[in-house]
Amino acid sequence: MEIIYLLIPLSIILVGLIIAGFFWAVNSGQFDDLEGPAYRILQDQDELDKRRESDKDGSSS
Amino acid sequence: MLPETINEPIDCYHCNLPVIEAGQFQLLVADDMREFCCAGCMAVSETINGSGLSSYYRQRERPAIKPDDESSSEINQFRGFDHASVQADWVQNLDEKTSEAAFLLLGINCAACIWLIETYLQKIEGIHSAQINFTSNQMKVVWNPQLVKVSDIMLAVARIGYQAQPYTREARYQLLDAQRNQLLKRLGVAAALGMQVMVLSVALYSGDWFGIDENIASFLRRVSLLLVLPILVYSAKPFFTGAVMSLRSGRAGMDVPISFGILLAFFTSFWATVENSGEVYFDSIAMFVFFILGARYIELNTRIRSSRAIEPLTSALPVIADRLVNTAANNTQRIPVAELQSGDLVLVKPGSVVPVDGQIVEGASSFNESLLSGESHPLVKKIGESVIAGSINVEQVVTIRVSQSGDKTVLSSIQRLADRAAMEKPRITQIAEAVAGWFIAAVLLIALLSLTSGFIGGNPDWLATTIAILIVSCPCALSLATPLALSAGSNAMIEKGLFVARQHALETLARVNHVVFDKTGTLTNGELSLVRVRALAELSAAQCTAIATALESQSNHPVAHSLRLHTGAAMTPAVSHLKSFTGAGVCARVERRNYYLGSADFLREQNPGLKVDPDVQQDWYQVDKISILLADQNRLLAVFMFSDEIKPGAMGLIDTLRRQGIRTTLLSGDRHQLVEHMAQQLGIDSVYAKCQPQQKAEVLERLIEGDDIVAMVGDGINDAPALSLAHLSVAVARDINLSSVNADMVMINPHIEVLSNAITQARRTRWVIRQNVIWALMYNFSAIPLAFMGLVPPWLAAIGMSLSSVVVVLNSSRLSRLKPDPKPQVNQGTPG
Numbered sequence: 001m002e003i004i005y006l007l008i009p010l011s012i013i014l015v016g017l018i019i020a021g022f023f024w025a026v027n028s029g030q031f032d033d034l035e036g037p038a039y040r041i042l043q044d045q046d047e048l049d050k051r052r053e054s055d056k057d058g059s060s061s
Numbered sequence: 062m063l064p065e066t067i068n069e070p071i072d073c074y075h076c077n078l079p080v081i082e083a084g085q086f087q088l089l090v091a092d093d094m095r096e097f098c099c100a101g102c103m104a105v106s107e108t109i110n111g112s113g114l115s116s117y118y119r120q121r122e123r124p125a126i127k128p129d130d131e132s133s134s135e136i137n138q139f140r141g142f143d144h145a146s147v148q149a150d151w152v153q154n155l156d157e158k159t160s161e162a163a164f165l166l167l168g169i170n171c172a173a174c175i176w177l178i179e180t181y182l183q184k185i186e187g188i189h190s191a192q193i194n195f196t197s198n199q200m201k202v203v204w205n206p207q208l209v210k211v212s213d214i215m216l217a218v219a220r221i222g223y224q225a226q227p228y229t230r231e232a233r234y235q236l237l238d239a240q241r242n243q244l245l246k247r248l249g250v251a252a253a254l255g256m257q258v259m260v261l262s263v264a265l266y267s268g269d270w271f272g273i274d275e276n277i278a279s280f281l282r283r284v285s286l287l288l289v290l291p292i293l294v295y296s297a298k299p300f301f302t303g304a305v306m307s308l309r310s311g312r313a314g315m316d317v318p319i320s321f322g323i324l325l326a327f328f329t330s331f332w333a334t335v336e337n338s339g340e341v342y343f344d345s346i347a348m349f350v351f352f353i354l355g356a357r358y359i360e361l362n363t364r365i366r367s368s369r370a371i372e373p374l375t376s377a378l379p380v381i382a383d384r385l386v387n388t389a390a391n392n393t394q395r396i397p398v399a400e401l402q403s404g405d406l407v408l409v410k411p412g413s414v415v416p417v418d419g420q421i422v423e424g425a426s427s428f429n430e431s432l433l434s435g436e437s438h439p440l441v442k443k444i445g446e447s448v449i450a451g452s453i454n455v456e457q458v459v460t461i462r463v464s465q466s467g468d469k470t471v472l473s474s475i476q477r478l479a480d481r482a483a484m485e486k487p488r489i490t491q492i493a494e495a496v497a498g499w500f501i502a503a504v505l506l507i508a509l510l511s512l513t514s515g516f517i518g519g520n521p522d523w524l525a526t527t528i529a530i531l532i533v534s535c536p537c538a539l540s541l542a543t544p545l546a547l548s549a550g551s552n553a554m555i556e557k558g559l560f561v562a563r564q565h566a567l568e569t570l571a572r573v574n575h576v577v578f579d580k581t582g583t584l585t586n587g588e589l590s591l592v593r594v595r596a597l598a599e600l601s602a603a604q605c606t607a608i609a610t611a612l613e614s615q616s617n618h619p620v621a622h623s624l625r626l627h628t629g630a631a632m633t634p635a636v637s638h639l640k641s642f643t644g645a646g647v648c649a650r651v652e653r654r655n656y657y658l659g660s661a662d663f664l665r666e667q668n669p670g671l672k673v674d675p676d677v678q679q680d681w682y683q684v685d686k687i688s689i690l691l692a693d694q695n696r697l698l699a700v701f702m703f704s705d706e707i708k709p710g711a712m713g714l715i716d717t718l719r720r721q722g723i724r725t726t727l728l729s730g731d732r733h734q735l736v737e738h739m740a741q742q743l744g745i746d747s748v749y750a751k752c753q754p755q756q757k758a759e760v761l762e763r764l765i766e767g768d769d770i771v772a773m774v775g776d777g778i779n780d781a782p783a784l785s786l787a788h789l790s791v792a793v794a795r796d797i798n799l800s801s802v803n804a805d806m807v808m809i810n811p812h813i814e815v816l817s818n819a820i821t822q823a824r825r826t827r828w829v830i831r832q833n834v835i836w837a838l839m840y841n842f843s844a845i846p847l848a849f850m851g852l853v854p855p856w857l858a859a860i861g862m863s864l865s866s867v868v869v870v871l872n873s874s875r876l877s878r879l880k881p882d883p884k885p886q887v888n889q890g891t892p893g
Binding site for chain 1: 238241242245246249250253254257261274277280281284287288
């Protein structure tokens with residue numbers, strides 16, 4: 001069981017890295033809007049694509 | 062009296078930063094010569110000292126923040142805040158001698174700062190009061206604008222080393238966002254480290270059961286201690302600062318027992334770890350901190366969401382508008398919305414957002430006002446009708462004449478109301494907080510009792526028992542119960558287009574048992590519409606209407622307005638020799654024939670030989686309608702009947718109210734016959750007709766003297782005195798400027814029947830609050846005796862406490878999820 005003297009410090013380092021990553025995410029605004037992005041993926045692109053398509057249609061005909 | 066020896070590094074007396082060159086900035090403070098790092102710090106200290114407030118330096122826990130050197134040049138910047146246009150958003154002029162505004166304070170870091178700012182400001186002549194809220198960094202100042210200017214206040218705050226900014230929505234959002242991110246980080250640390258601690262304690266618990274090497278057990282405990290330290294120092298910090306704050310102000314806040322519990326558990330475990338004997342409670346600490354932080358995170362998010370409930374509106378408003386420069390050539394010019402003047406013509410393209418309030422002068426289209434009123438069905442609007450900023454033009458290009466723009470639009474008024482509501486603390490929450498305060502005092506007493514009795518009685522588990530009591534009794538659920546339910550309830554109402562402008566409105570609405578309606582504009586559309594055309598000769602109804610429209614083409618009368626809505630400008634024939642008899646009728650030539658339009662008396666006067674069918678004559682005198690006749694030189698051509706139509710939902714509303722056990726009263730300035738007929742039609746219980754605004758107020762006065770809780774629904778203009786008297790005032794506001802309305806609730810949804818939904822919603826909110834409070838009290842009253850008897854180990858206490866909060870949170874969130882009302886019938890209101 002002596003291995004835990006190595007593994008537990010390792011896990012603590014890992015937790016430290018996780019927390020550092022989490023802090024980075026919070027500070028860089030990853031958690032500012034938790035709902036918007038889920039909708040955004042559905043909205044803008046479709047409209048844009050459609051408009052582009054209709055533009056293309058308009059120019060070809 | 063010299064400063065300390067020059068060789069030793071000296072810290073600035075004000076900001077504690079090192080002084081680079083000693084002796085350069087010196088000042089006598091409280092009989093001692095003090096060194097300062099810069100002129101700014103010295104100036105601030107001089108101000109503080111000069112006002113006799115130097116005890117700040119003894120009381121403060123943290124050094125002050127170094128003031129900006131540019132503070133002198135900021136004076137000019139502050140002067141900008143004296144402009145009325147800048148103040149419109151956040152300064153309220155209560156009367157000539159009192160103004161009130163909220164400021165956002167930067168730089169305060171301890172209770173001494175609050176004391177300093179409040180005392181310093183209150184010493185200034187003309188400032189009546191200054192109150193600071195430590196948690197929200199908000200300062201409310203009441204002052205006399207004739208003696209003090211806004212810039213003076215901001216300058217005064219700057220002079221003692223802090224910064225005051227207008228407490229605008231933007232500033233508050235930034236603050237709330239920063240708070241949330243901070244809380245999220247604390248929560249993340251508690252979660253990540255707590256999980257590690259939990260893993261280790263599983264090993265320790267199973268070690269208790271199956272046996273464990275003493276060296277390994279001791280190692281695991283030490284590692285747990287190491288892991289809990291950041292939780293204690295970083296994650297649990299707000300509890301400790303909160304506890305210190307509330308102890309200092311002499312109140313027993315929720316943070317006090319939490320801090321006691323955590324510290325007691327920690328030091329017991331610490332001792333056990335060092336001594337290698339006894340129980341450790343590191344897992345309980347981690348879990349407890351994580352769960353309370355989690356509950357606070359949810360609460361903060363709810364608060365953010367309710368303060369942002371209508372924010373998408375302003376961000377949706379365009380900043381650029383197309384102003385029509387040349388009407389004939391349709392030349393437009395792109396200018397900022399802020400530069401639009403009332404009276405300007407603006408072109409609104411389909412798919413874009415209406416930038417201002419105004420009337421349509423050309424074109425017709427349908428408008429989606431869902432952002433504003435919750436009404437998802439687009440409304441058709443034609444020439445002469447009003448559109449509001451924030452609605453979306455769905456179909457056609459229209460030209461709009463600007464009536465209100467910028468901060469005078471309906472939209473901005475609503476936002477101001479929202480901001481005011483967010484700043485108020487409802488009575489019911491205040492009660493809950495007071496109860497929680499007493500409750501905490503009692504808990505501390507019980508814990509003390511358990512501690513001493515266990516210690517004296519030699520109970521081996523006395524520490525565990527005391528910790529369990531402190532943790533299990535946390536009145537989180539109790540203090541969350543009301544605010545959460547209230548904000549969830551009012552959010553749901555905003556979605557329906559019913560705006561809660563005063564925090565007490567929800568409570569009162571739930572108790573209302575008598576609703577008083579104003580007639581015109583509330584239960585009716587507030588404008589005449591053509592309901593029936595009866596053709597009496599060979600000309601068709603449509604032809605008659607076209608002729609009538611032509612005759613009224615120059616008039617501003619409601620009848621003319623209604624006719625124009627009915628017949629487009631293109632269909633109206635040309636008219637000449639127009640002669641108008643005010644209050645009676647008009648006559649004119651259309652297509653080389655003379656026509657007369659007006660009341661029966663007017664026609665008889667113009668043409669005594671006119672024959673009238675008795676059957677037709679009956680139509681003229683219908684109680685709820687106004688009849689107008691069209692005739693040519695020898696015969697009667699048509700009868701037009703106009704009425705102020707009852708809103709489509711009114712019947713359903715009165716019916717639902719009756720079923721909800723609510724009495725109804727109709728108030729109106731119109732004649733008896735008409736009002737009584739309408740009351741009968743709708744099933745309204747009592748009627749007061751021919752009421753002037755003052756008489757309406759008298760009626761209200763009589764009503765509120767009884768046992769009834771009276772709600773008054775009106776348009777807020779001619780019934781303002783009556784509205785202000787009612788227990789609850791609901792203003793039906795559509796196209797009017799809301800800033801003149803001082804109501805507890807504002808109904809933006811055109812469908813009046815949402816009122817009954819709102820009452821249901823308010824009652825449900827009240828019911829959920831009761832459930833929450835009963836549940837919280839039940840939990841606490843059953844858990845504390847159990848813990849006192851030593852039946853609850855600390856880890857179970859932590860789970861129990863957090864579960865009780867989670868129940869309250871989930872129960873409250875039911876309010877925002879439930880949408881019981883079926884979509885009201887949409888009636889476009891087109892007459893005919």
